[in-house]
Amino acid sequence: xxxxxxxxxxxxxxxxxxxxxxxxxxxxxxxxxxxxxxxxxxxxxxxxxxxxxxxxxxxxxxxxxxxxxxxxxxxxxxxxxxxxxxxxxxxxxxxxxxxxxxxxxxxxxxxxxxxxxxxxxxxxxxxxxxxxxxxxxxxx
Numbered sequence: 001x002x003x004x005x006x007x008x009x010x011x012x013x014x015x016x017x018x019x020x021x022x023x024x025x026x027x028x029x030x031x032x033x034x035x036x037x038x039x040x041x042x043x044x045x046x047x048x049x050x051x052x053x054x055x056x057x058x059x060x061x062x063x064x065x066x067x068x069x070x071x072x073x074x075x076x077x078x079x080x081x082x083x084x085x086x087x088x089x090x091x092x093x094x095x096x097x098x099x100x101x102x103x104x105x106x107x108x109x110x111x112x113x114x115x116x117x118x119x120x121x122x123x124x125x126x127x128x129x130x131x132x133x134x135x136x137x138x139x140x
Contacts, residue, residue: 026032
């Protein structure tokens with residue numbers, strides 16, 4: 001706090017005395033100070049605009065972060081659904097494959113049984129034909 005102004009000396013409450021050279025009187029000083037004051041006000045306004053833009057930018061970045069997180073959650077959910085879908089499809093294919101193999105085994109078993117029956121019937125027919133036909137030594 002300034003206690004007294006003694007022209008070129010200022011005395012402070014802390015006991016410090018500052019000495020300044022005699023001020024130069026310039027007729028354009030007031031105009032220059034007014035221009036400087038206007039410039040400082042303009043810089044202050046520009047700084048306020050810059051702060052506003054920075055806050056808006058931070059808010060936009062934050063909004064983008066929220067959107068990216070939401071999209072990542074959606075993509076991860078779709079990935080889980082897709083994986084589950086493939087698991088279900090694989091299980092269905094495995095069931096079909098097992099059913100197909102079981103059906104082929106039944107068919108093979110039935111065919112073998114039918115072939116055995118057919119072979120037995122052919123043998124019976126051949127035996128009947130053989131009995132019914134006269135032998136070469138019986139024909140003379």
